[in-house]
Amino acid sequence: MVNLTEKPTKISRTAKREDLPTMYELPSEEVGEAGLPDQYHPIQAQLLEETFQPATYPREQIFSAMDLNLYYDVEKTKRYKRPDWFGVVGVSRLYEQRELRKSYVVWQEEVHPFIIVELLSASTQREDLGETTRKEIDEPPTKWEVYEQWLQVPYYIVYDGEQDNFRVFELENNRYQELEINNNQLWLEELGLGLRLWQGRYKGVERLWLRFYDELGNLIPTEAEEAERQQQRAEQQQQRADREQQEKERSQRALQELRDRLIAMGLDPDNLPNNR
Structure with missing residues (x-):
């Protein structure tokens, strides 16, 4: 179980916080990247966003987003990853408690995501599963490296919508270890929230979906x-x-x-x- 009182290891930086770019100064659109590969990805991500309601935090201290730039490097501030979906707890639902976010800038928010979900596709599967490496030392870190080492996200989940199964990686000793899950269900004690597969209709589409449930087993x-x-x-x-x-x-x-x-x-x- 992850200890929510322990903050992730800080990445060393030389710049002062007030000198770093803000959410308003960083691009919110994808630059030079392909769009989402199909209709399924945004709909599944929206279902996660709608049902992410941890019982251990008030709603105004819960934020989640789909397909939003996540800026993580204070030394190279234009670098970002764009998870299919991620959830944060202990941070204001609104940016500075007043407006919707254009992106999520870690050095401004000072709270890292607690859970990230990537939806596997043929073009991204190897990177999502940590099977790619940097060819050059000055290349941006891989998605796996950012989630595991830079952001130290406690739970990283990959869902294969074609094979109808998901895998869970929990951060232990600063490294991801795959958890064994039974019946395609994961309970997150720290959040009072679970994640499982559900056969049903969402947005007019009947299929197997990934969504959250409560301690009684009821779907959110x-x-x-x-x-x-x-x-x-x-x-x-x-x-x-x-x-x-x-x-x-x-x-x-x-x-x-x-x-x-x-x-x-x-x-x-x-x-x-x-x-x-």
């Missing part, structure tokens, strides 16, 4: 699912109210029929004789 609902649940609850409450009203009306009719029969018999319903 998306906004659409929560809205549907609220509507169902409202309909059920209305149905109960309708049944209660119908029962009340039936009782009133039965009482009125009894009064009418008594009157027809020459009796006063409000002043019946005592049979004692």
Whole structure:
């Protein structure tokens, strides 16, 4: 288990924080990189973003993003990686608590991502799995090196949507070690949150998806699912109210029929004789 009180090892730097570029000065778009390879990647990443709701942190201290530049090197500030999805806890949901982020700049935020998910594709699989190396010493570090050594992200997950399985790497002694997971489920005790595969419909597409669940095993609902649940609850409450009203009306009719029969018999319903 990762100790959230221990901060990742700081990368040595010579520049002062106030001299480093800010989120506004760094590009937020991909420069010279290919776009996402298919429709599946952004939809799966959006499902992760919608359902990332750790129980151990207030919502205003939870941030997650899909396909957002993640700047990590204070010496070469233009270097970044762009995870398919990542989650951060203990940081304001909004940049400086006031606006949406254009990118995530580590030296400004001073909180590293807690979990990163990469969705495997043929063009990125070797790099995502740490099977590539730098050819030249001055080349940017690989994705694996950045997540493991620079950012020291506690949990790195790769999901193969074609093979329908995901692999989990946990940071131990500054190196990633693969965890053995059962039934394609991972429980993150530090977050009070789990991650598993789910067969269902999302954005109108039926397939196997990767999404988060709570300590009771219940799926964290998306906004659409929560809205549907609220509507169902409202309909059920209305149905109960309708049944209660119908029962009340039936009782009133039965009482009125009894009064009418008594009157027809020459009796006063409000002043019946005592049979004692």
